Amino acid sequence: MPRPRVVLGTTWAAALIALAALGAPGTSRAEEDACRLHQPIPIERLLRRLSIDLRGTVPDVAEYEAVAGLDELPDSVLDAFLASDEFRLEMRRYHEALLWTNSAPSLDSVGFSLSPETVAGNVIYSTFGRRAIYRGGNGTHRCQNKNQLTDPALGYDANGKPIAQDFGVEAGKPLRLEGWVEVHPYWEPDPSKTLKVCAFEAQTTASYTIPSGVDAGTHSCAHVTAQGKSDTCGCGPDLQNCIIRDPVQLAVHRAMREQILRTIDDSTTGGKPYSDIVTTKRAYYNGTLTHYFKHLGQQQQVSLLQNVWQESDGALPELAYVDANTWVPIERGGVHAGVLTLPAYLLRFQTNRGRANRYRVAFEGRYFEPPSTKDENCMPVGDDLTTRCVCRGCHTTLEPLASYFGQFVESGTTMLFDFADHFTTKTLCDRGQLPEFPSSAAWCSRYYVPVADLADPDLRNYRLKALQYADVEHPDVQPNFDAGPLALAQADIMKGLENGKEGAAGFHRVAVEHLFEHLMKRAPDLDVTSLTFEGDELAAVAAAFAQHDDLREAIRALVKLPAYRRAP
Amino acid sequence: MKTRPPTRRETRHGTSQETRQEARSSPLAAGLVALAAVTLAAAVAGCQADEATHGGATTGPAPWEQPEVDAEATPSVGPDDLVGGDTAPLGRSVRRMRLDTLQAAMSVVAGTDLDGKPIEWKVNGQNGFSDAAFGKALGRPDYQSTTEESGVSSALYLKFVGDAARDVCTQMAKNDQLRGDASTRALFPKAPVDASATEAQLTENVQYLVLRFLGLRLAATDSVVTSLVAVHAAGEGAAPEGGELSPAAEGWRGVCVTLFESPLFHND
Numbered sequence: 001m002p003r004p005r006v007v008l009g010t011t012w013a014a015a016l017i018a019l020a021a022l023g024a025p026g027t028s029r030a031e032e033d034a035c036r037l038h039q040p041i042p043i044e045r046l047l048r049r050l051s052i053d054l055r056g057t058v059p060d061v062a063e064y065e066a067v068a069g070l071d072e073l074p075d076s077v078l079d080a081f082l083a084s085d086e087f088r089l090e091m092r093r094y095h096e097a098l099l100w101t102n103s104a105p106s107l108d109s110v111g112f113s114l115s116p117e118t119v120a121g122n123v124i125y126s127t128f129g130r131r132a133i134y135r136g137g138n139g140t141h142r143c144q145n146k147n148q149l150t151d152p153a154l155g156y157d158a159n160g161k162p163i164a165q166d167f168g169v170e171a172g173k174p175l176r177l178e179g180w181v182e183v184h185p186y187w188e189p190d191p192s193k194t195l196k197v198c199a200f201e202a203q204t205t206a207s208y209t210i211p212s213g214v215d216a217g218t219h220s221c222a223h224v225t226a227q228g229k230s231d232t233c234g235c236g237p238d239l240q241n242c243i244i245r246d247p248v249q250l251a252v253h254r255a256m257r258e259q260i261l262r263t264i265d266d267s268t269t270g271g272k273p274y275s276d277i278v279t280t281k282r283a284y285y286n287g288t289l290t291h292y293f294k295h296l297g298q299q300q301q302v303s304l305l306q307n308v309w310q311e312s313d314g315a316l317p318e319l320a321y322v323d324a325n326t327w328v329p330i331e332r333g334g335v336h337a338g339v340l341t342l343p344a345y346l347l348r349f350q351t352n353r354g355r356a357n358r359y360r361v362a363f364e365g366r367y368f369e370p371p372s373t374k375d376e377n378c379m380p381v382g383d384d385l386t387t388r389c390v391c392r393g394c395h396t397t398l399e400p401l402a403s404y405f406g407q408f409v410e411s412g413t414t415m416l417f418d419f420a421d422h423f424t425t426k427t428l429c430d431r432g433q434l435p436e437f438p439s440s441a442a443w444c445s446r447y448y449v450p451v452a453d454l455a456d457p458d459l460r461n462y463r464l465k466a467l468q469y470a471d472v473e474h475p476d477v478q479p480n481f482d483a484g485p486l487a488l489a490q491a492d493i494m495k496g497l498e499n500g501k502e503g504a505a506g507f508h509r510v511a512v513e514h515l516f517e518h519l520m521k522r523a524p525d526l527d528v529t530s531l532t533f534e535g536d537e538l539a540a541v542a543a544a545f546a547q548h549d550d551l552r553e554a555i556r557a558l559v560k561l562p563a564y565r566r567a568p
Numbered sequence: 569m570k571t572r573p574p575t576r577r578e579t580r581h582g583t584s585q586e587t588r589q590e591a592r593s594s595p596l597a598a599g600l601v602a603l604a605a606v607t608l609a610a611a612v613a614g615c616q617a618d619e620a621t622h623g624g625a626t627t628g629p630a631p632w633e634q635p636e637v638d639a640e641a642t643p644s645v646g647p648d649d650l651v652g653g654d655t656a657p658l659g660r661s662v663r664r665m666r667l668d669t670l671q672a673a674m675s676v677v678a679g680t681d682l683d684g685k686p687i688e689w690k691v692n693g694q695n696g697f698s699d700a701a702f703g704k705a706l707g708r709p710d711y712q713s714t715t716e717e718s719g720v721s722s723a724l725y726l727k728f729v730g731d732a733a734r735d736v737c738t739q740m741a742k743n744d745q746l747r748g749d750a751s752t753r754a755l756f757p758k759a760p761v762d763a764s765a766t767e768a769q770l771t772e773n774v775q776y777l778v779l780r781f782l783g784l785r786l787a788a789t790d791s792v793v794t795s796l797v798a799v800h801a802a803g804e805g806a807a808p809e810g811g812e813l814s815p816a817a818e819g820w821r822g823v824c825v826t827l828f829e830s831p832l833f834h835n836d
Contacts, residue, residue, distance in 0.1 A: 038656040041836075048783035049836045052665055057672035061780050068785065093668065100711040348711070521719060522661035532658045566659030568835075 041567050043067050050078065050559060053519055055086035056093070078559070082552045091268035091551070092261045094518060095277075098362045099339065101260050103347035104253050105305055107292070108243045111227040112299040114201065114235070115244075119145040124180050126198040127242065133231050134200035135164065137175030143198035148179035154199075161232060162199035186238040186291065187248050189322045201242065203234025214431075215438035223298050225437045240295045248296075251324065255288040260344040262327060273549035275507060278338040278363060278489035281331050283314070287323030289343075290316045297413075302446040306412030307343065310334070313415055334417035335407050335484025343413045350411045352402035352466060359485070360401060363492060365510035368394040384469065399469070403480035404488040406466025409447065416447070422463040423448065429462040496546035509542040512554060519558050537561060663719030664834045667708045670729075671697035674828070677781055678736045679754035682746060687739045687754075689732035696732055721834060733828035741813050741821045754780075755824055761816035770797050774823065781827035783836075796823050 041049070044064050050073070051059045067073060081087060096102065110129030117124055122145055132139030148154045148162055155163050164176035181202045182194040208230035209218045219226060221233035222241050235242035243249060262284040267277040276282075285293075294316055297307035309316065312334035319326055332341075339345055340359060349355040360366050371393040378389040385395035407416045423429035429444035449468050453459035463470070470477040480488075489507070496506025516524050516538060524534045545554040558564065665673065671688070674697075678687035689696035697703050704710070706728060709717050721729075737755070744753040744761075751757055758773035759765040765773075771788045774796045778784050786793050803822030807815035827833060 038659045042784065044779065044783040044785055045836060049660075052669055052673070052836065056666075056669050057676050058783065060676055061776070064779050064783060064785070093666075096711060097709065097716070100715050102711040104712065520660045521663040522658075525658060534658065563658050564660060566657065568659050568662040 038566050038568075040562075040565050043070055043073055046073055046565055047077065049564075050081055053559070054078075054081040054090060054555070055084055056090045057086070078556060082556065087552075088265055088269040092264060095264045095268070096261075098514060099260075099345065099348075099358065101339070101344040101348050102257060103344050105347050105350075107249050107252055107296070107300070107305065107307070108245065109299075109301040109304050111224065111301060112235070112242045112296070113244070114197070114239065114242050117142060122180070122196055124196045124198060125244075126201050127235075130201065130227060133228055134198075135175060135177055136173040137167070137170035138173075139171075141175065141177060143200070144177045144179050146179035148181045148199040151179050154179045159232075160203075160205070162203070164200075184238055185244075186240050186321045187244070187251070195239075197235070197239065200231065201234050202239070203232060204237045205232045205234065206236075208232050210438065219438055220436050222295065223437055224301060225433075225440055225443075227299075229438065236295070240291070241299055243296050243299070248292075248321075251288045252292045252296075255286055255292075255324070256342075256344040256347070258286075258327075259284050259289060260339050260342045263339050263342065268551050274511065274545075274551040274554075275489075275493045275549055276338060278340055278507070279486060279493070280338045281314075281333070281336050282329050283332050283336070283342060284327045284329050285317055285319070286325065286327045287319035287321050290319045290323075291321035302440065302442045304411075305347070306409045306414045306446065307347075308412075308414045310415050310418050312417045334415050335486055336415070337484065337486035337489050340405075340485045340489065341408060341415070346408055346413045352405040352408070352410060353398055355405040355408075355485075356398060356401035359488070362514075363489070363507055363510055364505055365513055366505070368398070370394075384473075386469075386474065399474070400476035400480055401488070403466060403470075403477045404483065404485050406464070406477075406481040407484050410465070416464055416466075419447065419464060421467060422461045424461060426450075426460075426462065493546075496542060506542070506546065508546040508549075508554075509539070511551075512538055512542040512545055512558070515555060515558055519555070519564060534563070660836075662835045664721045664725070665836075666717055667697050667703055667706055670834070671695060671703075673833075674732060674736055677754075677828075678740050681739065681743045687736055687743070689735050696728065696735070702728055721831075726829075729834070730825075730829060733825045737821045737824035737828065738813075740824060741817045744820075745814065745817050756817070756820045759816075759820075761814050761820070763814075763816055765816065767797075770800060773820070774800070777820075777823060777827060781824075782830065782832045784832070796826065799823050799826050 044067065047059050047063065047067055051057060051063070067077070110127065112127060112129070114125040114127060117126070124142060124145065126142040131141055135141045135143075144165070146154060148156075153163075153165050157163055162178040164178040167175040167177055169175065178199040180196040181199050183197045183202050184191055184194050188195075205221055207218050207220055208226060210216050210229065219229070221230070222236060226233045263280065263282070264277060266272040266280070266282070267274045272280070293307065293309040293313075297309055300307065312332075313336075314330040314332040317328035317330060319328065335341070340355070345358075346355065349358050357368065360368075371390065375389045375393065378392055379387045380389050382388050385391040386399050388395075408414070409416060420432060423432055423444075426441075426444065427439075429448050430441050431439040432448075433440065433443055444462065447464060448462040449465045450460040451463050451468055453461065454471070466481055467478065470481065492505070492507040492510075494506075496508040513524060516534075524538055525532045526535045526538075527533060528535065541554060541557045544557065664670075675686040675688050681687055691701040694700040697706065697708075699708060699710075704714070706725060707714060707718055707722075709715055740755045744755045747753050750760070755777070756773055758776050759769040771793060774793050775786060775788065778786050778792065778796070784792075800816075800819035800823050802819070804815045804819035806822075807813065807818035811818065813821060
């Protein structure tokens with residue numbers, strides 16, 4: 001029989017109040033005096049909780065119906081959740097929150113960055129940093145809005161260099177302007193699409209020659225040291241040596257993020273040991289990153305980011321820039337260590353102190369705190385932070401830890417494994433790069449710092465910056481520098497294995513504590529005097545985790561703890 | 569049924585029954601009170617009726633009326649609800665779901681539209697929870713300027729959840745109205761929306777929705793179910809003449825908004 005329609009103007013609000021006043025579901029008449037705090041939750045709510053934590057969303061009605069009437073959640077449900085692709089994505093989010101690895105630094109500088117300008121309907125690309133050497137004058141001019149190939153006053157000379165029109169003298173220097181040419185850029189998948197690029201920038205010459213002087217010889221155009229040296233060096237074939245913010249820089253940022261997440265995938269759902277996350281030499285490169293590190297990383301001014309690919313970084317795959325969806329694993333050499341030396345980590349934490357501090361938080365579970373008492377018997381001033389008042393409270397720990405990351409340049413990804421530890425003179429330091437590049441005082445001062453000899457201050461070694469304080473007063477710096485982050489990670493991994501259940505600061509114990517906090521939405525109770533002490537349960541999970549090294553098994557153990565299955 | 573004298577709070581503010589009476593006289597105020605009350609419901613989690621059971625005492629004045637801790641801190645009996653009994657085992661803490669999860673969960677619950685596209689909160693053509701809309705304002709971390717997502721439901725969060733709930737529920741109701749096969753509906757698969765639904769059908773549909781939204785399997789006599797049936801009736805009664813939704817669909821939209829705004833949807 002149809003129900004009569006209720007028409008009450010105030011019933012709407014009254015009904016809402018009634019619902020609210022009745023409190024949470026589960027408080028039926030028979031149970032209204034029973035507090036549900038800390039009680040085991042119904043199986044549907046447990047399913048929902050697991051689904052949210054492991055899959056990042058709620059179950060659908062069919063999944064609820066599948067567990068109707070069961071007393072316990074079948075292991076097959078948990079297995080399915082842990083095997084799902086959604087779990088992989090959840091673990092990505094979890095590790096991003098742990099590592100904060102969303103770096104977005106500026107990857108260009110005016111020397112090799114192409115910028116568009118609209119001139120009479122034509123969008124013309126040129127660089128800012130090379131205008132002076134290309135066109136003279138006051139160094140601010142781009143090319144003319146003329147086709148270099150069809151304009152009778154322009155064209156190319158016998159050496160293939162663009163012919164430019166003279167425009168007199170400006171700021172005491174002759175001004176000459178060329179036209180534009182149509183070029184297919186490397187970032188454009190459609191080979192028929194072209195851009196209008198100033199002809200000087202569009203040059204494809206591979207090398208240039210310095211006829212005399214200390215740098216006499218032939219040098220590569222595909223390096224930052226070529227900028228400002230010769231007007232015959234351009235962006236190279238398909239503009240390969242130049243960058244554009246949108247879309248290239250954005251794509252490189254995205255690829256760096258994806259690269260570190262793929263390494264995380266390996267250790268969470270890819271079947272690799274979880275500790276591989278901080279030890280593996282394997283890294284994934286797609287076309288975007290390959291192109292960046294082959295052609296663009298070494299173009300950045302030395303005073304800015306230094307992302308110069310080194311031989312010990314491994315062999316880059318043969319991929320074109322547009323192969324963005326093709327990811328190829330490579331084996332890195334040197335002191336590479338899992339996610340800790342991937343660009344996304346090194347560029348998110350650009351100082352070795354920052355890298356060490358994030359490592360300490362994420363994998364050692366420790367945080368620096370300022371001292372609560374007055375610091376005495378210390379140096380009130382000075383550069384050495386391990387002896388300076390107040391500073392030393394953290395820096396006596398932080399500086400040796402930062403030394404582990406010393407073989408990676410600060411503000412950059414360049415690994416210094418292949419670099420000389422020191423040069424004995426400034427001249428040698430300036431010429432310290434590979435012989436195909438000219439000497440550079442800027443390069444020397446970017447990577448090295450003069451350190452006065454203790455016996456004779458007039459003698460100065462040019463040491464890698466991370467070794468500035470490698471002396472008898474700081475005996476940890478040199479061995480930590482030599483060992484690299486891999487040794488740091490391996491030592492933490494071994495702590496758990498050596499100490500078993502007591503591995504309080506071991507890699508696996510800390511990982512279990514972080515996971516516990518993630519799943520329980522609170523820190524574990526580790527107060528041994530507490531009646532609700534949870535340290536033993538965590539130690540058992542961590543001890544097993546140190547043995548099987550399987551993240552999914554650790555999570556399985558944690559979500560089976562009674563605490564996870566209780567109401568708040 | 570246990571009885572107790574009125575607490576100081578009740579003396580000051582009146583009983584919940586009195587509050588309801590006041591609410592009838594001011595629909596707007598009542599709505600705000602109701603929203604706040606629903607928001608807080610999970611925190612009390614059904615325990616508001618028995619502050620004495622945890623400590624073991626069942627009678628006597630409410631503890632805050634006669635504090636017995638003197639100024640000299642000499643040993644004395646503490647408030648009933650803070651002493652005695654076993655220490656409760658620790659459970660999981662209460663935190664709201666992350667924005668990523670909320671965005672995904674609302675779409676799972678809302679289902680798809682007639683074209684098979686997931687129903688989601690739309691703001692200027694974007695998903696309202698995405699960073700292109702209000703994701704960053706709601707605190708989704710980018711690990712640059714924001715490195716941590718708060719697990720606390722802020723006023724801003726509640727406001728946007730309300731917006732999202734009304735938008736999504738309207739879409740659900742509109743799409744369901746056009747679905748001839750009741751079994752394919754997301755919001756009212758168990759009850760017709762042509763004013764012919766029986767009490768049993770209404771109850772069954774509410775039970776279905778509570779399961780779909782909150783993951784709770786409740787008895788037909790459960791107070792939440794009966795209260796939501798009343799919400800449906802109120803929404804049905806308040807439906808504007810000639811609106812896009814039928815009065816019954818309007819009622820289910822009200823139930824939908826109530827469930828999306830429930831703390832039990834956001835916390836677990």
